[in-house]
Amino acid sequence: MREYVMVVLTGIGVVSPLGENAGTVHTRLVEGESGVGPLRRFVPADGRVHTGAEVGELAPLTGVGPGEKYLDRYGRMGLTAIVRAVADAGLAPGGDGEPLGIVLGAWLPAAATIQHFVDAYDAEGLQAASPMEFANCAFNAVASQAGIRLKLGPVNVTTIAGAVSGLAALEFAWWQLATGAAARLLVVGVQEMNATTYACCAGDALLAPSGSRPFDRARDGMALGEGACALVLERGDAARARCGRVLAEVGRPWLGYVPECRPADTEVAAAAVAAVLRDAVDQGGVVPAAVDHVSAAANGVPWLDAVEGAALLRVFADRPIVGTVKGALGEWVGVGPLLQVALAACALGSGVVPPVAGLREVDPCFERLALATRPVRRETRTAVVSSVCWSGMAGAAVVGVPGALR
């Protein structure tokens, strides 16, 4: 028997290196395109890695109050995704209908803006530091900018939880909806590639000199990516009441800290990660044998892919199709799980799982996984979005066609 009310996904907004429409991004992934390429917006200080998955020039932002005024690039990406998600869901926030709240998950929000603000002060003194730029230095700035411009609320929350910020935001929003505290919420993540975010990953030696090749024998790290993803989640009854289109059902997200998730011992780490994934699948409302597709967190970091692959084998054996979007779109760090949810929903709807970009020769340690080495055309009813991070956090969210989750 269902313990909580049904939570459904009714709108998606994406800003990505492969476009600003989730359906388009999915199609381009199926066609084998990759957004990973030479960096254009900044030159990394260490000079070792020059590739990433950058978003190009952003389209002009309209329909959000004062337009792009007082928005930094991070905010513009977030607002663009939010506006698209709201439109995709067929909602008009701020009217007489049920309120639409917002939950933002972010890894290093406003890093570039903070740096610019400090640089301006250092170079030219107090008067050069813009008060409006300071407002955008706050970690909650994107959620507030969106809330003010689109009249969102009363829930307006920003979660900062490192590399699982997006999953934590999803979990928070799910609880708000499932327990009746809110009827519909935007769950949003934004990731900007800039000198600060790049340096954080370069410092941990996570970045790939040769581009992103998840599950590949020759993988040597991840490509950093950037973009924004906004999901409209609603209580099932709220969506039905307004005849809203349901893209997928979303089970209870689950995450935990796995201290064993370290490079030292793959099997020990995999066993511990598998335990969390089993809990996550159970909490999400399915049994492992019913899972058709796994959107893996795999990003090409050698030890991390190995741990996740071994954990997936322990939980699911070789049944589900395993893919990852990070070969083509890069690692969005905390925002990755939200992007994975969006694209897993697209795969459910289209009956096609995209291939793993950058994968040329499957590492023998993954041979028992049913990897999507080419587009896999098969009806899928349930998908697990896996999140396994170098910080030791792990978790998952389950999405399914309506009625597929218990």
Next chain:
Amino acid sequence: LSLVAYVGFQRLRSLAPSRCQPFDRNRQGVALGEGAAFLFLERAGAARARGRRGYGAVLAHGYGFDAYNMAVPHPDGAGGEQAVRAALRAARLGPADVDYINAHGTGTPSNDKAETTLVKRVFGARAYGIPISSTKSMVGHTMGAASALEAVACLIALERGVIPPTINYEVPDPECDLDYVPNRARCGAVRVALSAAFAMGGDASALLLARADGGGG
């Protein structure tokens, strides 16, 4: 404490030049602070099973958002009002049930006036009988840590029956005319405490805490 916050609040003209004077007519802004607080939460039954009464009980929380301005709160404290009403509704409590309010009380002219207005809107005539204090007058504004530190202040008030004061209070403001517990702590039974926390950008939250034993101290 960080350079970003100092420069930013100075540019917003929200930094007090010397001291923080919440709700005082001559208040000029925030005093920045720093610190940390962690709260360990467990089910009441689990705490009892290991022989611990706990500092207090978490009754409910509420969120609000005023959708007004990135740097200035809504003049009526609309977001805070949403949050406090949501918390009271979730806890199934009424205005008469709250014995103490730990205010957001930053010491900026706009915040303290808006917060006073929202307390009056939610609590009506009862607003004049509830002790309200701003512990930011003593520890400064610790930004993201403030609501956790202020929850601790509420829990100690609940446990010990001592309400912390608002220090540096000298000149009453006709627009802030509630009981702000000026300058000296006050003994008194506190069964339920409300902690209010707002943020630049319009976010608001409210937390209702009660004595662990449900008594009046």
